[in-house]
Amino acid sequence: MEVVEVKKEIAKCARCGKCRSICPVFIETGDETRVARGRITLAEAIFQGEIFYSKELRDYIYSCKKCLRCQATCPSEVNFSLIIDALLEGIDKNMGIPLMARFILRYILPRRRLFDMVIRLISWGQRLVPGQRKGNLRHLPLFFMGKRWVPHLVQHTVLERFGQTKRLPNPKMRVGFFVGCLINYVYPNIAEALVDVLNKLNIEVVIPTSQVCCGIPARSLGDNTAARILAEKNRQVFEAEKLDAIVTACSTCLLTIKRDYLRLLGESWRPMTEKMYDISVFLEKFTQYQPEHIDTTITYHDPCHLKWGLNTTEEPRTIVSRCANLKEMEYPDRCCGGGGIFSIIYRDFSLKIGQHKIKSVEESGAQMVATSCPGCVLQIADLAASKDLHVETLHVIELLSRTLNHGPKSLPAEGELSKVGSQ
Ligand code: SF4
Ligand code: SF4
Numbered sequence: 145m146e147v148v149e150v151k152k153e154i155a156k157c158a159r160c161g162k163c164r165s166i167c168p169v170f171i172e173t174g175d176e177t178r179v180a181r182g183r184i185t186l187a188e189a190i191f192q193g194e195i196f197y198s199k200e201l202r203d204y205i206y207s208c209k210k211c212l213r214c215q216a217t218c219p220s221e222v223n224f225s226l227i228i229d230a231l232l233e234g235i236d237k238n239m240g241i242p243l244m245a246r247f248i249l250r251y252i253l254p255r256r257r258l259f260d261m262v263i264r265l266i267s268w269g270q271r272l273v274p275g276q277r278k279g280n281l282r283h284l285p286l287f288f289m290g291k292r293w294v295p296h297l298v299q300h301t302v303l304e305r306f307g308q309t310k311r312l313p314n315p316k317m318r319v320g321f322f323v324g325c326l327i328n329y330v331y332p333n334i335a336e337a338l339v340d341v342l343n344k345l346n347i348e349v350v351i352p353t354s355q356v357c358c359g360i361p362a363r364s365l366g367d368n369t370a371a372r373i374l375a376e377k378n379r380q381v382f383e384a385e386k387l388d389a390i391v392t393a394c395s396t397c398l399l400t401i402k403r404d405y406l407r408l409l410g411e412s413w414r415p416m417t418e419k420m421y422d423i424s425v426f427l428e429k430f431t432q433y434q435p436e437h438i439d440t441t442i443t444y445h446d447p448c449h450l451k452w453g454l455n456t457t458e459e460p461r462t463i464v465s466r467c468a469n470l471k472e473m474e475y476p477d478r479c480c481g482g483g484g485i486f487s488i489i490y491r492d493f494s495l496k497i498g499q500h501k502i503k504s505v506e507e508s509g510a511q512m513v514a515t516s517c518p519g520c521v522l523q524i525a526d527l528a529a530s531k532d533l534h535v536e537t538l539h540v541i542e543l544l545s546r547t548l549n550h551g552p553k554s555l556p557a558e559g560e561l562s563k564v565g566s567q
Pocket of ligand 2 (some may be wrong): 168178179
């Protein structure tokens with residue numbers, strides 16, 4: 145990353161403090177070193193050689209959720225993601241990251257079969273851990289991910305199950321599907337729904353089996369070498385197919401591939417970014433669909449990376465309101481507190497941030513909460529289960545699949561709800 149470019153962004157910050165009013169981490173901690181303004185001051189001091197990388201500084205940087213709220217609302221238009229990426233890269237170069245993390249990022253994530261085997265092992269370990277909660281959420285083995293509740297990990301991944309493209313006689317379009325790790329290993333039902341909807345609309349879905357992780361865990365730890373290996377692999381896989389578009393149902397994968405791959409792979413990647421769509425944007429732009437409206441009240445949660453990173457808010461709402469009765473919650477764009485590595489390292493912050501979200505969901509009175517990112521599905525389902533709140537959490541594409549299938553006309557019974565999120 146160009147230091148000149150980063151310094152230019154640092155200089156743009158007027159120190160106005162507006163980011164303090166919207167940063168989810170600052171709102172919970174009140175700590176100036178955990179908000180954009182404070183982190184920019186630290187970055188300036190680093191670049192001027194006034195301070196050095198240390199464990200304390202690393203904590204201030206890692207505790208940024210990279211939700212991009214500050215960047216999207218900053219009156220001085222500071223590109224905060226460039227600054228935080230430079231700091232993360234600096235941490236990796238000056239202090240390194242744990243050897244196990246390095247090994248996973250560089251040697252396991254790029255090897256799909258090896259990664260599948262590791263997940264299978266974790267899945268068996270997960271079944272040995274006692275303490276199942278409602279909604280089929282259960283602990284991952286503690287040594288792997290701390291106190292994180294997730295649904296059962298799959299035994300057969302989406303890539304294994306959908307490796308063969310279902311050929312359509314005269315398809316309207318041929319579309320690639322970037323699956324992403326959470327959907328591949330935790331939420332295959334989201335992939336099933338996406339393929340189902342597109343096939344019903346006469347769109348052929350190609351799911352290349354050698355696609356790998358988008359690289360966000362590597363980006364979050366500043367290991368751009370690992371991120372580049374993964375980006376290059378995905379580039380080869382998708383460029384080898386003749387595709388009219390590429391869709392994904394994960395906002396974080398989409399932002400990583402559209403924005404970060406340009407930084408990692410350069411401008412030659414731009415034509416591919418222009419072909420990439422969030423599934424709801426793709427459906428609204430290229431298709432016409434007629435779901436059967438169900439008499440269920442559903443509220444919608446804006447994933448940070450979709451709203452603040454990609455400025456997409458309307459298309460998922462259009463889908464929800466065509467399928468059911470959309471009822472806005474208070475602050476639908478308030479962060480749910482989820483988010484990969486942040487929600488593992490800073491579990492307490494993550495839960496505190498999430499309490500506001502689940503309160504809004506509860507107060508909306510909705511029977512379901514829909515969203516556009518599997519990471520948010522995971523977090524909101526976890527929060528709901530911890531409060532014993534009977535609200536089904538699902539992805540917008542699952543809702544559409546159910547209603548195009550002429551599926552359930554109202555909220556499933558509680559017995560049915562407990563199956564949500566299971567394989
Ligand atoms: S990052 Fe933007 S909002 Fe925050 S203090 Fe700087 S100029 Fe103000
Ligand atoms: S990206 Fe999000 S968590 Fe990080 S400083 Fe900005 S608002 Fe706060």
